[in-house]
Amino acid sequence: MVLTPDEQIIDAEIKTQSLHLKFDEQLIEMAQSHAAKIPQVENDLDKGLNFSDVIRWELKESGLLSVEIEAEVVQQITYYQWKKAQLIKIVSLIESEQAFRKDGKVIRKPIGTVYYIDSDNGNDTTNDGTSATKTNGDGPWATLDKFTENARSAGDKAILRRGMTNRYDNASDLQFSSSGTIDNPIIITADNANAFGDDxxxxxxxxxxxxxxxxxxxxxxxxxxxxxxxxxxxxxxxxxxxxxxxxxxxxxxxxxxxxxxxxxxxxxxKTMTNMQSPPIWNTAAGNFQWNFDGDNYWKVQGIHIRGLDTNGNVGIDTCTGHAFYDCIFEGSGGSSTGINGNDDATECLIKKCRILDHLSGLVSVSSSGLARWIVLDSLVDLNSVGSSRGIKAFSGSALVIDSEFKGADAG
Missing domain, CATH: 2.40.10 (Thrombin, subunit H)
Structure with missing residues (x-):
């Protein structure tokens, strides 16, 4: 059977989301997990549109200036509008892909869940991210956005090449639309297995x-x-x-x-191996962040995340099951934060990481938040930024083991 012109347009969108590479059971899990997010996003959007004073009060608690608060309210509304539309689109495309397969209109060759990103040599438009080097229509992507903002299934993994000149951001916040599971998290990792042959x-x-x-x-x-x-x-x-x-x-x-x-x-x-410098996301002066919101079970390893966003290099809201290994969270010495547990319950493991040059290393941002941090074998060096704190919590808890805190001006 041949796809109609309208179906061909849908098929192109399916391939943009990498849904054609998924196994049938992955599509079932993805449809369920993405659809389950929509009600919470609708609630968050309604809060922003109709109860924005509540958001303003919560942001005021975190010490933001009035102009920063207004900008953040607009940013949150824009974000939830994008996320709602993205989730609805993903669910619709999954349903179309399932129908195409059932009706015999397409023949797919699922290949699994590993993707490759190379900021110097990749291409988000012409490559499909399925190989470290380009031969035909495959080849690595160039930015991390291509991986996180499109549909992902539990167990998907992005491998980022080390030692590159270009950064892995596109000068905007990094958004997420998918969740892993407790047994099968979605993984973002620097190349620790020499997939690109650079060791x-x-x-x-x-x-x-x-x-x-x-x-x-x-x-x-x-x-x-x-x-x-x-x-x-x-x-x-x-x-x-x-x-x-x-x-x-x-x-x-x-x-x-x-x-x-x-x-x-x-x-x-002893024989040692040099894997080279880590993949870098953003500049130290870039006002952008990673924004997890209802996106559960992600593991991030070996990434250098920079920026001066007051809501954190990484913001985690209404999520559970996040783990950061061997990561660097770098600010610019101003009012920025390393990792910010926003609003609702946040559970996060930080292991062998380095947090530097921030006003606050880890934050539970408001009295409604309940961040639970586990910090292992890490270094928090705030470099004596004025009034800086290693951990700033309105509520929640932190378990800190074998970690070093220094350069915190206020404790």
């Missing part, structure tokens, strides 16, 4: 001596030509997802880490 074997230059609990690694020869501040390195015998570390400085044979080494390969003569 550097440091043993060709020198081997390393590591001590458990130490930030210092000593190499057998000058390593400065193949390793630099900002790179991420790990012992080749270990899992990079668990035991990769960010380099603070390099001086001939001595490498200093931001966080102490806690792997199981302490000793001398």
């Amino acid at each position: 550097v074997d440091l043993s060709a230059t020198a081997t390393a001596t590591l001590t458990f609990g130490s930030k210092t690694i000593t190499f057998s020869a000058d390593i400065s030509g193949v390793c630099a501040a900002g790179d991420w390195i790990y012992v080749a015998a270990e899992d990079a997802d668990e035991f990769a570390y960010e380099v603070d400085s390099v001086s001939t044979v001595t490498v200093t880490l931001f966080l102490p080494y806690k792997g199981v390969q302490a000793g001398s003569g």
Whole structure:
């Protein structure tokens, strides 16, 4: 059977959302999870349109200026209008894709859930994101927006290439429309498995001596030509997802880490791998953020997220099941926040992360919020920003284990 001209337009939209790559059972789960979000988004939109004074009061509690509050109210209304339309569109396209398959109008070849993003060499328009290099119609995307703002299924994974010149943002907030599950989160990760072939074997230059609990690694020869501040390195015998570390400085044979080494390969003569610098999203002075709102179970690893948005590098509202590993949350030394638990209950794990140059590291933004933070093996360095706080909570709780807080002007 042949698609009609109108159906061909719908089919093009289906492919934009990558729905043609999904298995039948994934489409069923996606239809249910996206449809379930719509009532809450409608409630949030109604609150913005008809009860905006409530939003103003909540924002005033967080210390924003009047002009900032008004801008935020408009931004929230615009966001919920976009999200409602996006969710309705996704559900409709899933139903069309299911109908096309049932009626035998299309033949699909589902390939799974891994996507690739390369800010220097990718293309959001001509590539489908299904491979690290382009051969035919495949090839990596260029921005993270292409992954997060379109329909995703539980278990989808985006791998971002390291060491690139271009950033992974498009100079706007990063929006989300999908949820993972507790057993199968949606994953955004830097390339920790050498999918792009960029890893550097440091043993060709020198081997390393590591001590458990130490930030210092000593190499057998000058390593400065193949390793630099900002790179991420790990012992080749270990899992990079668990035991990769960010380099603070390099001086001939001595490498200093931001966080102490806690792997199981302490000793001398170790082979190490340099995965290069992390993918960067936004500039330190960019007034943009990641905006999770009702989007549950996302895992983010190895991304350098920057910006001065007062609502946080990352804002999490009415969500559960977020985990950040090996991430850097960087502000500009002003009134910005690292991670902001907005309004309703937020549960978030922060492990081996670095939060720097913010007014507040972690925030539960208002008295209606109930943020629950678990902070493990992390560094919060606010660099003595005036009145800065490592954790600022109107309500909620924080469990902090083996983490370092410094440079907080007010506690």
